[in-house]
Amino acid sequence: MRPRRATAAAILPQPRPQPRPQPRPPSTTLGSPGRRLTAGLLGVGMLLSVLGARLVELQGLDGSAYAARAAKQRERTVELIAARGAILDRNGAALAMSVDARLVFADQLLIRPADALSVAAELGPLLGLPVATLAPKLVAHGRKDNRYVVLARGLTPSAGRRVAELKVPGIGVAAEPRRLYPNGNLAGNLLGWVGRDGVAHAGFERWQRALLTGRNGELVAEVGHNGRPIPSGQHLERDPVPGQDLQLTIDRDIQWKAQQAIAAQVTATGAVNGSVIVMDPHTGEVLAMATAPTVDPNDPAAAPFDDRWNRPLTDVYEPGSVNKVITAAAGLELNAFNPQTPFTIPPTLRLAGKTFHDAETHGVERLTFAGVLAKSSNIGTILASQRIGAQRLYGFLRSFGFGQPSGLGLPGESRGILPPADQWNGTQQYTIPFGQGLSVTAMQVASVYATVANDGVRVTPTLVRGSIGANGELRPAAPPSSRRVISVRTARQLRDMLEAVTGVEGTAPKARIAGYRVAGKTGTAQRVDSACHCYRGYTASFVGFAPADRPQLLVAVVLQNPVRGHFGGSVAAPVFHDVMTFALETREIPPTGTRPPVVRLTDP
Amino acid sequence: MSAAISTGAAQAPGAPDRAGTRARPAAARLGLRLVPGSSSRPARAPFVLAVLTLLAGGLIGLLLLNTVLAQDAFRLHDLQRTTALLTDSEQELQQELALAQSPAELARRATALGMVPGGDVTFRRLPDGRVVGQVAPAPLPPPPAPVAKPGAKPTAKPGAKPGTKPTAKPATRPPTRPAPTAKPTTKPTAPAPGGHR
DSSP, X not given: OHHHHHHHHHHTTTTTTTTTTSOOOGGGGXXXXXXXXXXXXXXXXXXXXXXXXXXXXXXXXXXXXXXXXHHHHHEEEEEEOOOOOOEEOTTSOEEEEEEOOEEEEEOGGGSOGGGHHHHHHHHHHHHTOOHHHHHHHHSOSSSOOOSOEEEEEEEOHHHHHHHHHHOOTTEEEEEOOEEEOTTTTTTHHHHOOBOTTSOBOSHHHHHTHHHHOOBOEEEEEEBOTTSOBOTTSOEEEEOOBOOOEEEESOOHHHHHHHHHHHHHHHHHHTOSEEEEEEEOTTTOBEEEEXXXXXXXXXXXXXXXXXXXXXXXXXXXXXXXXXXXXXXXHHHHHTTSOOTTOEEEEOSEEEETTEEEEOSSOOSSEEEEHHHHHHTTOHHHHHHHHTTTOHHHHHHHHHHTTTTSOOSOOOTTOOOOBOOOGGGOOTTHHHHGGGTOSOBBOHHHHHHHHHHHHTTTEEEOOBOEEEEEOTTOOEEEOOOOXXXXXXXXXXXXXXXXHHHHHTSTTSSOGGGOOTTSOOEEEEEEEEEEETTTTEEEEEEEEEEEEESTTSOOEEEEEEEESOSSOOOXXXXXXXXXXXXXXXXXXXXXXXXXXXXXXXXXXXXX | OGGGOOSGXXXXXXXXXXXXXXXXXHHHHHTOOOOOOTTOOOOSHHHHHHHHHHHHHHXXXXXXXXXXXXXXXXXXXXXXXXXXXXXHHHHHHHHHHHHHTSHHHHHHHHHHTTOOOOOSOOEEOTTTOOEESOOOOOOOOSOOOOOOOTTOOOOOOTTSSTTTSOOOOOOXXXXXXXXXXXXXXXXXXXXXXXXXO
């Protein structure tokens, strides 16, 4: 410190004596080159250090932020939409597919009211809309201009291009993916639908959304002012992963026939609704699951709320006489009776303060148990069930699948209503054997008869064949589980008895198919009206399989509250006949060519 | 001016000629002549020219490269557009096909052609040639809406001849299997009923 101050003192005073010997005017001090140099240096130094500091600030401190901003100006990120997987039928025909589509919108601000008519006239033929509906959408009526009025949706890309090529100011075309169901309302109850936002709302679309929806990719590119990518610029692409295709066990043609037949019968009989299930009893594969009225997934909003459900799984009803097959199975399996066991049927039967009677009034009849089933006698079934007991019958109802989900896995499925035997009230122990006082779904009933058709082994029903990934190969779904419910002997006895139902003396001669042996059971149940919580109207049903001696196909038909005819044999059996005939033909199942056994129905 | 220089200075044509003109009288006086300088400066002009050429070449090369790249970018853009157009039309055709082959549409077209759904299927057993089922013409549907097609062939009476087209089944698959007709087939290929799956 000190020496430095000393030198400073030695240096600084030096120039001071100089001006003294030469007293000059003050202006001459400017001429001092040393001071001028020092001042200049200082000035320039200060300026440079300011610039330097700014440079450090820009490059060093904020540098990355500016670089990012610059990159943002030229970088474009495009989301690459992953294609949603298709839903296919068992033969690979598309039931649901994703396609590119265009929507056309109008910006009212850019269309002069005077031009509205001419613009509408130009657009009309391309959009397939009349000028009269189009023109009012192009101008604001008193209110503020709407800058986004959708004129048409679901146009093909080429149609969209034709609209864009018109170059009408105020008319825009935008891309919008569309979920197309090419078969209209075919299997609409099963498929569900996808909203415009890509969110699946029902059915398979929702249940299997994890499988069907892919993962979106993205493309990051540097583009010039015209939007074209800069050739040497950065280019980053992450490919989208498309969704997998889902293959169902549904056969499109059989589904169509089932849907058409049930829709026609619902209309013809004035029923509230109806359902049909077609399945292969050996594999548990459901070939068709139809309901009417149903929903067109292309426009689900057009269908009333009540028609958007998959009724065979969601709607429960009292099965009626079709339930008698479980009573019969229990009795045969427990050796409580055999098909030839005679029963004396009184005209009416009074039990637990209630009088039971049969559908048709009759005198005292002598029937075999086979006759009880073929003629669907309620009284005979009650008498037979007394040899089984409530607790054991309940066990059979459970093991046939009542009171629990069918195992299809679809969300929203009902398990039906089956109280445990110890909670049955006074009348339920008499009514449940013939199918009143418990509620089931159509799928549960179909599964019972499939078990009988499959020699007593219940195969869990399934609707999914597998998924198809990017390699195009089918990855089969896990094989359905199966479990024996009744013995082969019991199942065969039941089949013989059920074949008598379609015989001359049975309740459903209309279910017969020429050349084939058909077994089945009618059901005519009193229907619970949820409005009054009382019995009002009927549920008519028929469940059957063919060929009876070597069952290949099962068809279950249910009609709710038909008003023009209400017997299962007259209302539901014709639908069974039509659908079964078509399905046998489609599946190429020949008749067995054997003769039906002679089953004695009456006891002499 | 370079012609005046006969000495080694001629090797440097760009050298200042002042030295040559001044040297001449002196050399003549003293009987001296110029000898090639050992440390003659390298000529500058070729070098500059070379550099300029290189520079220009580089610039032009760069320009060409960029042009080619840009041209490729344009080409890529055009090709991508073509691809998009072709993809669009492929998709549209697939869409049309899917709509056309839907069972409801096929049934509608078959009805329009005067076809009717077949009745019960009739079979012929191979071992004994017995006909299983009843041979009957397909039931006539309610009178179909007349399809006015000028020049169209008169529509055959639907179901009039059993065996010609007994099952107007609106299936999508071509009838590869032997049609289950009532007509006795000359060379039956199907195995005996019961053994057939």
